[in-house]
Amino acid sequence: MSKSLLFIPDISGYTKFIQSTEIEHSQHVISELLEVLVNANTQDLKLAEIEGDALFFYKENEIPSQENLLAQIESMFTAFYSHLKMLEKNRICPCNACATAPNLELKIIAHSGNLQHIEVQGTRKPFGEQVIEAHRLLKNSVQSDNYVLISRTLALDIMLSPYYSSKIYRFRQGSDVYDDREVEYIYSLIDAKELKLKSFSEPKKVFFAKPPPIVKKKQFPVSAQTLLEYITNYSYRNYWAEGLDRLDYNENEVTRLGTEHACVVNGKHLNFITVSKEERLGSLLYGEYTNSPPIVDGFYQFYHFTPIGENSCELEIEAYWEAKSPIKKLFLALMGKKFFGKNIEKALTSLFRFVESRN
Structure with missing residues (x-):
């Protein structure tokens, strides 16, 4: 059995955002951002589940190349921050949810392994040790809320150096202990300023030479x-x-x-x-x-x-x-x-x- 990719984009700051802002607008903002991330799926990943503030994707029996995986990660960060920029520039609502939405951040966890599946109400979902490990990696010691983390297992599969560096990525090594077992990974903080954000329609602002009728x-x-x-x-x-x-x-x-x-x-x-x-x-x-x-x-x-x-x-x-x-x-x-x-x-x-x- 070939290895599979497990891929989890997670919106950072979600809990604080939901608890301290107007509920309906905060829910709308998160819903929009999750949809933006789904639409930024360039590698035909399957969406297993929406987990509140996160999306659980997988690619069964296939792992994208190093180039394609890094491009997929960049695509999601770019889409995410482009949408936040649009929300900031075009907002009319003064509520805390709309005002603080640009403070949200994104982290992405990527892992690989052999998948098992269970069927729940006719829906087939990934299951097993590797799925648990991928989700555990969300709780790590990286001192940031805006990064990509790639397990050492996946890094070896795609031959990604722990010292890989580019305009977007500057990887370094890390590890954490889960259930008395050390799990190694590499990670890179993501600077939104280095992303080529997408343009959006400029808001229509009008001027009138005469008073309103x-x-x-x-x-x-x-x-x-x-x-x-x-x-x-x-x-x-x-x-x-x-x-x-x-x-x-x-x-x-x-x-x-x-x-x-x-x-x-x-x-x-x-x-x-x-x-x-x-x-x-x-x-x-x-x-x-x-x-x-x-x-x-x-x-x-x-x-x-x-x-x-x-x-x-x-x-x-x-x-x-x-x-x-x-x-x-x-x-x-x-x-x-x-x-x-x-x-x-x-x-x-x-x-x-x-x-x-x-x-």
């Missing part, structure tokens, strides 16, 4: 951050946005600049993207843009959340529109404020009722 204000008996959550967490949208058939959005994603959602009204899709403009000092900001309504070429709606007290805030909604054709311009000049203003007033009233019911 529509401005509506209302005070709410809830904090500015909580009200921001009610509006940007699309799972709440059906409770206060009238006339919706449904809302299509990514349920495992925290809303940020560039995220998209679609409101389905009378069977028609209105596609929105999160945008930004210049923020006001002391206020939180959320903006949406759509070019779906046929009566406009573009419609912007910005929500300003200004704290009044610990459990109260003022919400100000600004609306802007774009129109190119003379007919659209004429309609909007005559009816735009009335048409859109009425809808915004209704939304504010429904939102207020929803907030009161939650309180």
Whole structure:
């Protein structure tokens, strides 16, 4: 029987992150990162299990070459830190989960050995001594939370020198004792600054030469951050946005600049993207843009959340529109404020009722 690869990417700082931040957003962040790691699988590894903050991959009866394994490791670190950079640059939420997500780190454990399997509810999973040993290697004496650790067994299999060095890797030797048996390994700390991070879409930030045609204000008996959550967490949208058939959005994603959602009204899709403009000092900001309504070429709606007290805030909604054709311009000049203003007033009233019911 040929040896198999065991491969465990593990998010460092997960426990502290989950315990000390907003639970729902922290869960979304971890879910996104795990998905990013799964998508960075370049070696056709099989996912045996999701273990909270870690992924357990394996490659049965095959071990990638030294070059391919190191490339796989680099791919996952690059994808992980690219996503954290995007979360940092595009975030709109001030909660602790979104603010501290860039502090998360990654460690990867790689091991090799002969695998056994067990079947649980029709699912075949790796089992045995080598699986246990790979997981034990997660508890090691490496003085970092950001590294790759390769067991000596695997290093010998792929002929990886304990002194291998490159731009990304600078391996050194280590060992720990598990159940009175010393297990040797090599490890390399990973400097995220040395990774070639992937580019991401720049957030859409807009500027307006004229004041907004529509401005509506209302005070709410809830904090500015909580009200921001009610509006940007699309799972709440059906409770206060009238006339919706449904809302299509990514349920495992925290809303940020560039995220998209679609409101389905009378069977028609209105596609929105999160945008930004210049923020006001002391206020939180959320903006949406759509070019779906046929009566406009573009419609912007910005929500300003200004704290009044610990459990109260003022919400100000600004609306802007774009129109190119003379007919659209004429309609909007005559009816735009009335048409859109009425809808915004209704939304504010429904939102207020929803907030009161939650309180």
